Amino acid sequence: MAMNYGGWAGKVLWVNLTTSEIWTEPTEKYLDYLGGSGIGYKILWDHHVDGQLGTDPENVIVYSIGPLTGSGVICSGRMTVTSRSPATPGHLITDGHVGGHIGPEFKYAGYDALAVIGKANSPVWIRIEDDKVSIESATAIWGKGTFDSNAELTKLMGQDAQVFSIGQAGENLVPMSGFMTPGGHAAGGHGAVMGSKNLKGVGVHGTGTCTIKASRDEMRALDDHILGIIGSNNNNVVPSTPQSWAEYYSSGSRWKARDEIKWGAADEPVELGEVAWNERNRIGYRCSMAEMYVGVEYTNKWLKRMGGCHACPIRCYCEMKVPELKSRFKFKSEYITNTCGGFIWGNYLMPTTAGTEQYALTATAGAYLRDDYGIFSGYGLTHHIFKDMKTADLFKHLLSAEEFADVPWEQWDNNEPEFLVDLYKRVAFPDSYPHENALGRMMGDPVSYIDIWKLDGTNPAIDNWNIYAESNVHLFNRSMRHALHHASECASQVGTLINVIFNRDPMCHSHINVVNGGLPYDILAEVCAEKFGEGAFDPVKWYTPINQGKVNFAKWCVVKNVLHDSLTICNWVFPLIISPDKEKNYRGDSSIEAQMYSLVTGDKVTEEELDIMAERTVQLHRAFTALEMNSNDLRRDHDVLSDWVYDIDPDKNFGDQGTIKMDRDDIQKALGMFYEAWGWDSETGIPTRATLEKFGLGYAADKLAAKGLLPG
Amino acid sequence: MQDLVKYIRLFSQHGKLVTLPQVAAVIGLEEEPEDEDVVGQYVQLILAPEYADICMRKSADEHYFFSRKHIVDSYANRWLAIRRGEVLPTLVQQIREASCQHNAVVDESILNYKPYALDSEGREALREQLAADPECCDIAYAKTAQGEGYFYSTRGLNAGYAKVLANYDPNEWSC
Known part of the structure; x- marks a missing residue:
C-alpha cells in the first residue's frame, strides 16, 4: 500500500539505547499488518535471535498504535506493547495493551510506533516532542514508584504530555511487572524488559493531528450508528436490575446505573438514577461498576466519578477517593483509579468476604501498591497461587525458617490489608532481604518457581502438591503456565481454544462481549448460531461436544481480538454483535470496525477483508511461537492444558449439568478442528507453507523450513 | 393531548403509566381532558413523528399512556396487570x-x-x-x-x- 491513506502517522521511531542513535523508518512497510500488534510482531520477527531473552539488550520492545488510534472514532485510545516477556517460559513473545491517552499522543507526535533496542549505561527516559526526540537521564526518578515517576515526567514535559513509567518491580527485573500511565492504565509482562534496558519511562507530547479521510458528517453518522448499538463495559446490553426501559436484566451486568448508586465522593455527589439505552448524553453513567470491587456501600462513599480512555463513552475506570489510604496506610494520596483486575487481585489473595470494609480496603490499597510498584499478577495467577498454597499451609515447608518467621502471617489470618503492604514490597524488592525472599520471588516469577519448588506433584516435602491439579489456582495453559482468562468456565470449548493460542493469558473479550452481554440464553444462542453455526454457544455449565460452530466462534474471537489490538480499538467493548435495541431484535453490527477503518483511512474494505489483514498477524504470531520454541509440534509443546480442566468435579462427567469440566478426547478433537480452521497442520498445529504464503508470510515459512519446523 | 405528552414521558421515566385524568390532576388542569374520543385523539397524536414514542393501552376500561423511550411493552403489560390486582x-x-x-x-x-x-x-x-x-x-x-x-x-x-x-x-x- 502507498502512504496516501488517512489514519497512520507515517513513521516508526527507533531508539537504540546502547548507541544513543535515534532514527525513523516509514510505516509503509508495515501497513499490511495494520498497526498495533501487527507492527509489534513484524518488528520482533525481523529482529529475532534464537534463544534470546527478554532481558537481553538486543531484544526489541515495541510500543505501537494503529490507523484508528487518536482518530476520534469511538474506543480508539489503546496502545499495544510487544516484546519477549520474562513472564513466560522461555521468554516468548507476548503483547500487552494499555488504554488512557498515551496511544493517541504518539499519533499526534507523528509516530505509529516507538521501537527501543539496546541498553543505556545508566537510567534514562525517552522524551518525545513531535520530531524532537531525546534520551534523558532518569537518575533522579530511578528507585521511585510509578506515581512519583509519572508526576516528575509530567512536570518536566508539561500537563499536555502523556507519560508512562516502570516502578521498582520493573527496575529490579521482576518478571511479573509492567508499566503504568497516570490514571491507572497499565500493560503487564514487560516491565523487566524496560528495566533491563535502564529505561525508566517515556514521555510524549504531540502538537499534530490525526488526518482522516472521512468528512465530519460521515464520522458523525458512524458515531450515531455505534451509539445506537453499544452497551456498557464488556458490551453488557441490559441493566443489572429490573428497569422499565429494558425487557431483560442480569445481576452480573456492568450496566450498574440505578437509583441505589451514586458518585458519592464527587464534590457535589451525583445521583445516577436509571440510564436508558437511548439516553446518549448519559452513556458515561451506565457503567459505574465500582460495586463489583468494593460493594455498594463503599461505592457510594468512595466513587468520585468514572473515567477512562480517549474517545470512549463507556468510562469503565473507577476514580476513587479513599481517605483510609492516607489515614490508615500512610500512602501519599487518598486517590486510586483503576478497573477490573486492578481492584480484584487483592481479594483473590486475602481471605476476605465480599461487601465488608476489609474487602473494600483490600481492593483499593492493593491496587495502589501494585500500581505504584508496577507489579503484574499474570491475570491474578500469582494471587491465586499464594492463597491456595497458604490455605494448604505449604509455605512452612518451602521457605527457610528465617524467612517464614519474617512474614506477618497473622495479618493474613486476621484479614488485615496491611499484609499486602508487606507482601508487595517483597515482590518489588526481591534482593532486599537478609534471607532468600523466596516468597517474594515466587510471586514475581511463578514460571520459574513451579520448577524451583517442584510444584508439579513431585515434591514430597509438600505432599506432592500439584499446581496443575488445583482448580483454585486457575493455571489453565500448562505449557505456557498462564492463568485462565475467560476460558472453559464460559463458552466451553470456545473459551478453551482462545486460551490456547497466545503465550500469556489472552486478554480476549470478543466472546465475553456476546456471551456475558446479559441477554437470555436463547437469544444469545440464536445470535451465535446465525453468526457461527448451529450449537456455537452452550448453556451455562451444560456443555456439549465440540462442533464446527464453536470452532468458527473461537477463531472469530481471536481474529477480532488481534484486529482490535492492531487498529487499535478496545476489545473490552467491541465487537458489537448484540445491542440493547429491542427494535433491532438485540442485534448489533459486526462490520463496525471495517466501517471505521474504511472511513478513517480511505481504504475501503469489507469486514471479511479486514479480518484477513488481522489474521495475518495471528498467523505470524503462531509461526513465531514455533520458531521461538524451536518446536515442530505445538500441540505437544504449547497447547497443553492443566489436568484440573478435565478433572474438576470428579463426581460429574463432561456434559453433565452443573460442571465446567472438559473432556480430554473432545479437546484433542477440538484442537484438530481449530488447527484446520486456521490452515495449520491438523496434528502439530503449525501453520503450513500454503497458509503462510496465502497471508504473504512466505518468509516465515522459509525460516521455519530452514529449521526443520515446517509441517510436511 | 399534545400538551400532556411531556408529562406522560416524565411519568414513564419513573416507570409509571398514566391516564389522561391522572396527568390533568397532577398538573392542575382546571378542565379534565375529554375522553370521549381518546382513541381518535391518540391516533392523531402519533401521526406526528415526534410523538411516535407514545403508546396507549386499555386496561379495566381506562386508557393508559406511556413512552416507549422509557417503558417496554413487557413492563407495561405487567404494570397494568398488577394494577388490576x-x-x-x-x-x-x-x-x-x-x-x-x-x-x-x-x-x-x-x-x-x-x-x-x-x-x-x-x-x-x-x-x-x-x-x-x-x-x-x-x-x-x-x-x-x-x-x-x-x-x-x-x-x-x-x-x-x-x-x-x-x-x-x-x-x-x-x-
Whole structure:
C-alpha cells in the first residue's frame, strides 16, 4: 500500500539505547499488518535471535498504535506493547495493551510506533516532542514508584504530555511487572524488559493531528450508528436490575446505573438514577461498576466519578477517593483509579468476604501498591497461587525458617490489608532481604518457581502438591503456565481454544462481549448460531461436544481480538454483535470496525477483508511461537492444558449439568478442528507453507523450513 | 393531548403509566381532558413523528399512556396487570417464560423493583399464595448459597439445573 491513506502517522521511531542513535523508518512497510500488534510482531520477527531473552539488550520492545488510534472514532485510545516477556517460559513473545491517552499522543507526535533496542549505561527516559526526540537521564526518578515517576515526567514535559513509567518491580527485573500511565492504565509482562534496558519511562507530547479521510458528517453518522448499538463495559446490553426501559436484566451486568448508586465522593455527589439505552448524553453513567470491587456501600462513599480512555463513552475506570489510604496506610494520596483486575487481585489473595470494609480496603490499597510498584499478577495467577498454597499451609515447608518467621502471617489470618503492604514490597524488592525472599520471588516469577519448588506433584516435602491439579489456582495453559482468562468456565470449548493460542493469558473479550452481554440464553444462542453455526454457544455449565460452530466462534474471537489490538480499538467493548435495541431484535453490527477503518483511512474494505489483514498477524504470531520454541509440534509443546480442566468435579462427567469440566478426547478433537480452521497442520498445529504464503508470510515459512519446523 | 405528552414521558421515566385524568390532576388542569374520543385523539397524536414514542393501552376500561423511550411493552403489560390486582398470575407467567423460553430462573429480588415493588410482607404473602395455588404446582422456590430466593418452573427446568443457574456468577473465574 502507498502512504496516501488517512489514519497512520507515517513513521516508526527507533531508539537504540546502547548507541544513543535515534532514527525513523516509514510505516509503509508495515501497513499490511495494520498497526498495533501487527507492527509489534513484524518488528520482533525481523529482529529475532534464537534463544534470546527478554532481558537481553538486543531484544526489541515495541510500543505501537494503529490507523484508528487518536482518530476520534469511538474506543480508539489503546496502545499495544510487544516484546519477549520474562513472564513466560522461555521468554516468548507476548503483547500487552494499555488504554488512557498515551496511544493517541504518539499519533499526534507523528509516530505509529516507538521501537527501543539496546541498553543505556545508566537510567534514562525517552522524551518525545513531535520530531524532537531525546534520551534523558532518569537518575533522579530511578528507585521511585510509578506515581512519583509519572508526576516528575509530567512536570518536566508539561500537563499536555502523556507519560508512562516502570516502578521498582520493573527496575529490579521482576518478571511479573509492567508499566503504568497516570490514571491507572497499565500493560503487564514487560516491565523487566524496560528495566533491563535502564529505561525508566517515556514521555510524549504531540502538537499534530490525526488526518482522516472521512468528512465530519460521515464520522458523525458512524458515531450515531455505534451509539445506537453499544452497551456498557464488556458490551453488557441490559441493566443489572429490573428497569422499565429494558425487557431483560442480569445481576452480573456492568450496566450498574440505578437509583441505589451514586458518585458519592464527587464534590457535589451525583445521583445516577436509571440510564436508558437511548439516553446518549448519559452513556458515561451506565457503567459505574465500582460495586463489583468494593460493594455498594463503599461505592457510594468512595466513587468520585468514572473515567477512562480517549474517545470512549463507556468510562469503565473507577476514580476513587479513599481517605483510609492516607489515614490508615500512610500512602501519599487518598486517590486510586483503576478497573477490573486492578481492584480484584487483592481479594483473590486475602481471605476476605465480599461487601465488608476489609474487602473494600483490600481492593483499593492493593491496587495502589501494585500500581505504584508496577507489579503484574499474570491475570491474578500469582494471587491465586499464594492463597491456595497458604490455605494448604505449604509455605512452612518451602521457605527457610528465617524467612517464614519474617512474614506477618497473622495479618493474613486476621484479614488485615496491611499484609499486602508487606507482601508487595517483597515482590518489588526481591534482593532486599537478609534471607532468600523466596516468597517474594515466587510471586514475581511463578514460571520459574513451579520448577524451583517442584510444584508439579513431585515434591514430597509438600505432599506432592500439584499446581496443575488445583482448580483454585486457575493455571489453565500448562505449557505456557498462564492463568485462565475467560476460558472453559464460559463458552466451553470456545473459551478453551482462545486460551490456547497466545503465550500469556489472552486478554480476549470478543466472546465475553456476546456471551456475558446479559441477554437470555436463547437469544444469545440464536445470535451465535446465525453468526457461527448451529450449537456455537452452550448453556451455562451444560456443555456439549465440540462442533464446527464453536470452532468458527473461537477463531472469530481471536481474529477480532488481534484486529482490535492492531487498529487499535478496545476489545473490552467491541465487537458489537448484540445491542440493547429491542427494535433491532438485540442485534448489533459486526462490520463496525471495517466501517471505521474504511472511513478513517480511505481504504475501503469489507469486514471479511479486514479480518484477513488481522489474521495475518495471528498467523505470524503462531509461526513465531514455533520458531521461538524451536518446536515442530505445538500441540505437544504449547497447547497443553492443566489436568484440573478435565478433572474438576470428579463426581460429574463432561456434559453433565452443573460442571465446567472438559473432556480430554473432545479437546484433542477440538484442537484438530481449530488447527484446520486456521490452515495449520491438523496434528502439530503449525501453520503450513500454503497458509503462510496465502497471508504473504512466505518468509516465515522459509525460516521455519530452514529449521526443520515446517509441517510436511 | 399534545400538551400532556411531556408529562406522560416524565411519568414513564419513573416507570409509571398514566391516564389522561391522572396527568390533568397532577398538573392542575382546571378542565379534565375529554375522553370521549381518546382513541381518535391518540391516533392523531402519533401521526406526528415526534410523538411516535407514545403508546396507549386499555386496561379495566381506562386508557393508559406511556413512552416507549422509557417503558417496554413487557413492563407495561405487567404494570397494568398488577394494577388490576393480577400480581400472582403476572409473576407466574414471568417465571414460566424465563424457565421454558430463556433457560433462566427468576430472582426473588425482582419483587423489590417496579412494577411489583413489594415490601417483605408483600413478598412473603405472595410466596404463600403461590404455594397454596394448585394452578401453580409447577412453580418452585429455593435459595442460593448466599440465601437469596429464586423461582423456576418445573415445566422448563429441573431443580438441579435451576440451582446451577441461580448460583451462577459470570465473574467467578474471570472478571
